[in-house]
Amino acid sequence: MNDLLKGKKGIIFGALNDKSIAWQVALKCHEQGAQFVLTNAPIAMRMGEINKLAETCNNAKIIACDVSKNEDMENLITQSLEILGGKVDFILHSVGMSLNIRKGRTYTDLDYKWTHETYDISSVSLHRLLQTCYKMDAISEWGSVVALTYIAAQRVFPDYSEMADSKALLESIGRSFGYHYGKSKKVRINTISQSPTKTTAGSGVKGFGDFFDYAAALSPLGNANAEACADYCVVMFSDLTRMVTMQNLFHDGGFSNTGFSQDVFSLMQNKGE
Numbered sequence: 001m002n003d004l005l006k007g008k009k010g011i012i013f014g015a016l017n018d019k020s021i022a023w024q025v026a027l028k029c030h031e032q033g034a035q036f037v038l039t040n041a042p043i044a045m046r047m048g049e050i051n052k053l054a055e056t057c058n059n060a061k062i063i064a065c066d067v068s069k070n071e072d073m074e075n076l077i078t079q080s081l082e083i084l085g086g087k088v089d090f091i092l093h094s095v096g097m098s099l100n101i102r103k104g105r106t107y108t109d110l111d112y113k114w115t116h117e118t119y120d121i122s123s124v125s126l127h128r129l130l131q132t133c134y135k136m137d138a139i140s141e142w143g144s145v146v147a148l149t150y151i152a153a154q155r156v157f158p159d160y161s162e163m164a165d166s167k168a169l170l171e172s173i174g175r176s177f178g179y180h181y182g183k184s185k186k187v188r189i190n191t192i193s194q195s196p197t198k199t200t201a202g203s204g205v206k207g208f209g210d211f212f213d214y215a216a217a218l219s220p221l222g223n224a225n226a227e228a229c230a231d232y233c234v235v236m237f238s239d240l241t242r243m244v245t246m247q248n249l250f251h252d253g254g255f256s257n258t259g260f261s262q263d264v265f266s267l268m269q270n271k272g273e
């Protein structure tokens with residue numbers, strides 16, 4: 001299917017390198033005819049990788065934005081509306097960071113200053129984004145916002161630490177703001193709960209390789225990769241899903257509804273040997 005996003009304008013957060021889920025989303029949105037602005041934290045831009053993505057995507061403009069800063073968010077939205085020549089139709093929030101995980105602090109020994117930073121960057125940023133857009137009336141009617149999340153918001157994955165609480169908050173903000181934005185402007189807001197994916201953020205979690213293998217063995221379809229997640233995002237940005245809002249949508253090869261699989265049993269036996 002082609003041109004699913006023809007004529008649509010958007011903002012894509014979080015493409016750090018070609019492993020990033022947001023990177024794949026940008027490629028697919030471009031392929032489907034969308035025009036968009038790319039954004040990431042100023043510090044992430046220094047690596048320069050995002051310039052290559054922008055070139056591939058019809059020389060998309062790049063605007064720096066630390067999602068924990070109001071002034072950065074306001075500047076991003078103002079500039080995006082100017083560059084794109086009007087309101088946006090879709091936004092991808094693909095942002096996550098935990099200093100406690102990065103610095104090896106366990107869930108029972110959290111540094112609360114870092115915890116607040118995690119919440120601010122990884123979940124309150126979705127509220128900041130939506131509130132800024134709401135006040136500036138920056139999203140078209142039937143526009144679609146997607147934020148990426150993980151099943152640790154519902155089930156315990158011990159090493160996911162305070163990111164689990166952060167994702168629970170992110171999903172709740174998606175629902176709550178989805179009500180208000182839906183009522184007043186018919187804007188839809190959903191979260192996509194993605195399989196473990198080999199990216200910079202994903203691989204930073206202790207034991208990632210083990211729960212990647214476990215999820216692959218439990219899920220009847222195996223783990224969903226970043227490209228498949230990008231396909232799902234495109235559908236959620238398209239007019240084909242115009243009545244879907246305030247949902248947490250599992251994109252995980254069936255992991256979330258599976259209790260046991262022979263493949264998991266075999267994996268455990270092999271690891272035990």
Ligand SMILES: NC(=O)c1ccc[n+]([C@@H]2O[C@H](COP(=O)([O-])OP(=O)(O)OC[C@H]3O[C@@H](n4cnc5c(N)ncnc54)[C@H](O)[C@@H]3O)[C@@H](O)[C@H]2O)c1
Nearest residue numbers: 014016020021041044067095096148196197199200201202
């Ligand atoms: N990789 C996985 O296993 C997995 C699974 C489910 C959900 N997710 C979610 O997908 C999203 C994207 O992560 P990814 O796996 O593609 O990894 P990634 O490391 O490529 O992307 C994370 C992005 O967050 C950005 N970021 C961090 N702090 C920021 C700030 N202050 N301001 C602006 N941007 C900031 C980083 O620069 C980076 O681009 C995250 O929300 C993550 O939690 C990932």
